[in-house]
Amino acid sequence: MTAALLAVVRRDLLLALRQRGDVVNVLLFFIVVVTMVPLGVSPEPNVLRMIGPGMVWVAALLASIVSLARLFAQDYADGSLEQMMLSGQPASVVVIGKILAHWLVTGAAITFAAVPICVMFDLGLEPSGTLIAALALGTPALSLIGAIGAALTLGLRGGGVLVTLLVLPLTVPVLIYGAAAVDATAAGLSPAADLLLLGGLSLGSAALAPWAITTALRISLE
Amino acid sequence: MLQAIDLECVRGERCLFQGLGIDLAPGQCLHIAGDNGAGKTSLLRILAGLLSPTHGTVRWDGHDITRTREEYGSDLAFVGHLNGVKDDLTVRENLQFEAAVRGGAAGVDAALAALASLGLEDFAEVPARQLSQGQKRRVALARLCAAPRARLWILDEPFNALDTRAIDALYFLIEEQLAGGGIVVLTAHQQVNLPAAALRLELLSGTFA
Numbered sequence: 001m002t003a004a005l006l007a008v009v010r011r012d013l014l015l016a017l018r019q020r021g022d023v024v025n026v027l028l029f030f031i032v033v034v035t036m037v038p039l040g041v042s043p044e045p046n047v048l049r050m051i052g053p054g055m056v057w058v059a060a061l062l063a064s065i066v067s068l069a070r071l072f073a074q075d076y077a078d079g080s081l082e083q084m085m086l087s088g089q090p091a092s093v094v095v096i097g098k099i100l101a102h103w104l105v106t107g108a109a110i111t112f113a114a115v116p117i118c119v120m121f122d123l124g125l126e127p128s129g130t131l132i133a134a135l136a137l138g139t140p141a142l143s144l145i146g147a148i149g150a151a152l153t154l155g156l157r158g159g160g161v162l163v164t165l166l167v168l169p170l171t172v173p174v175l176i177y178g179a180a181a182v183d184a185t186a187a188g189l190s191p192a193a194d195l196l197l198l199g200g201l202s203l204g205s206a207a208l209a210p211w212a213i214t215t216a217l218r219i220s221l222e
Numbered sequence: 223m224l225q226a227i228d229l230e231c232v233r234g235e236r237c238l239f240q241g242l243g244i245d246l247a248p249g250q251c252l253h254i255a256g257d258n259g260a261g262k263t264s265l266l267r268i269l270a271g272l273l274s275p276t277h278g279t280v281r282w283d284g285h286d287i288t289r290t291r292e293e294y295g296s297d298l299a300f301v302g303h304l305n306g307v308k309d310d311l312t313v314r315e316n317l318q319f320e321a322a323v324r325g326g327a328a329g330v331d332a333a334l335a336a337l338a339s340l341g342l343e344d345f346a347e348v349p350a351r352q353l354s355q356g357q358k359r360r361v362a363l364a365r366l367c368a369a370p371r372a373r374l375w376i377l378d379e380p381f382n383a384l385d386t387r388a389i390d391a392l393y394f395l396i397e398e399q400l401a402g403g404g405i406v407v408l409t410a411h412q413q414v415n416l417p418a419a420a421l422r423l424e425l426l427s428g429t430f431a
Contacts, residue, residue, distance in 0.1 A: 079302055
């Protein structure tokens, strides 16, 4: 079962490598959205320091949703999804493998891309560290929850907008705790509670989402 | 081994078939024939567990396939309308992935041998994107051999887009599978010369014969 999980992760990473453009586009999207904020709101350092963490989270959320279209759509269109569902492996293993690979090329990449962004918003060392930690802990939940939406809208026309409408409300807690962790650090308090809640959200969705995703995929494949 | 009991399939407003029963023993081959839209593909997808029948059950080794999905999946190799071949991976990578998920490294060699018998031995390192429709079909069929434990083959129009040499090679693969105690269920709308013992099921629009 572990071998199958690794095979799925390896395959999806290889595909991401062959379709580099898609991955790079998501990262650029994240960076461009964040860069627009100083231009649109104000270049004043105090203002940026205040709204920076929230903006990074909103951009990360949007970037992960933009990338969701790739998650199952291609495998669905070329028939490899139905092959994987019939491979004799538990469907949840396939789903977890695909989401893990998706997180590595979006969530993890966004976490790294946030480092220069922290400098750009002049967040300071400690709040920056908290923001990176919060992104690392919270983005898995974004991938997992987003995958439910991607699976539900598979094969539908106009699925992209529908995914956004379905997924965004469910990710509100991640956004709230993610931004709150940085605010706490900036105010000299401990961000531990917020970070623990973010980790809990990721673990909770890791436990529940695969079940929902498999069910949704079975329905979509009919 | 493979039993379908009292199957009924309704798609939209149309009842494709009802009261359909199938009982296949090891070594048997079932050829499902019928006009376009008669429900051949729907029947195959029901047998593979991808589509739920409106009524009835499919059993494998006496167990309902919806309750034993993993066990059934490892006994089953399915080639549908879609080839399930990733364009961005090479032919070898496609087969390697299949064998890895099927849990047997031996599957890669068997699949590469099948690829050679289907006349694609020189294309192993070529990205699937560069293959023609018929060549992709042959990769999908070679994948059957990447699952050496699959005792049941379900093939949806496997002869489509194949040239004469590949068709003969496929007949050979099917005969080997049957000789090894496997079961093959396939659809084909053209004339096929399957082993004489092959059973034939003709689906008519709305009923069955």
